[in-house]
Amino acid sequence: MSRKSRAIITGIAGFAGSYLAELLLAEGYDVYGFLAPGEKKDNIKHLSGKINLDRFDIVKEDKVGRYITSIKPVFIFHLAALSSVGKSFALERQTYDVNFTGTLNIFEAARNSGKSLRKVIFTSSADIYGEFKPTNKVLTETQEFNPNSPYGISKAAAEYLANYYVNHHGLPIVISRSFNHTGPRHSETFVVPSFCKQIAAIERGDVKPIISVGDLSARRDLSDVRDITNGYYLMALKGFPGDVYQLCSGRTVAIKTVLDKLLKLALVPIKVRVDRSRLRKSDIPVLKGDNTRAKKHLGWTCRYSLEDTLIDTVDFWRQKLGIKTI
Secondary structure (H helix, E strand, C coil): CCCCCEEEEECCCCHHHHHHHHHHHHCCCEEEEEECCCCCCHHHHHHCCCCEEEECCCCCHHHHHHHHHHHCCCEEEECCCCCCHHHHCCCHHHHHHHHHHHHHHHHHHHHCCCCCCCEEEEEEEHHHCCCCCCCCCEECCCCCCCCCCHHHHHHHHHHHHHHHHHHHHCCCEEEEEECCEECCCCCCCCHHHHHHHHHHHHHCCCCCCEEEECCCCCEECCEEHHHHHHHHHHHHHHCCCCCEEEECCCCCEEHHHHHHHHHHHCCCCCEEEECHHHCCCCCCCEEEECCHHHHHHHCCCCCCCHHHHHHHHHHHHHHHCCCCCC
16 A cells, blocks of 8 residues: 555546646645546546546445545545536536535545545635625625525535534635636636637638637636646645635736737637627626735745746647647
8 A cells, every 4th residue: 555645636637636636646645536427537648547536426425425435535625516607507406416515425525534634625716706896896705705606606505514514523624715717628618718729720720710709898817727726735735724715816807808818829810709609697897806815824826927828728729629839
């Protein structure tokens, strides 16, 4: 048996989970994770043979319990979720089942996992804040919850659950409220990779040089996924049970500005067309977070600039579509 400390990542095959797996491997951990039924391994195929994988449904309490108690991890990073705000309106019950009931199963299994467990990192979201006034205020960890999507509701409910397990069961849970983050491997159902995939397809000559967009006026606090996952790891090392940390850049950028920067990176001229089907209801005009607590308590900083993130992301899609990059 390996003498390395063991860490479990739920959602290991996801966008952020794959980067966290790389980080934990580099730090010397034995990394375990499980996939949902039918979930693809594309994001972690380069880690084959380096990580320990299983596959089952997170809403199956008995399977989750047996899995976690058998591994006896030092850290559990709970990233698994249905994470699309837009899709959550069409998949309400499934969103609640995975994001709330799945989290309940993880916490209950963690409570019975043994003395080796040092920390559970639960990844919540800035979407729990929903609508607020004034619309341009900087959000801190004390901001009231007012979610306006099934996804936001599911994460807010799971935060209440986390607080209950900390206060009544002594489970060492630390909560991350992650703001928008992107980068290579991000699903094209999200705005930045959607732009990048379209640009790469245009460059390859697959489609006309027109990019379809939704609302470009929204301003978002946008970070690199590699910075966010580094924050999760620092929370495991330094975070105090029951505390909440906002992982965010502390700056806002208009989606139009992001698009303009990407169009400058494009290898061919591209026109922009608004696609009404991409306009999402209940959108929040400005979302900006305060990362003071994470910086002060964890020593966390953003190492990647927006430009770095966009260059890496568009290059990822070029490579995925078989376009050679210099």
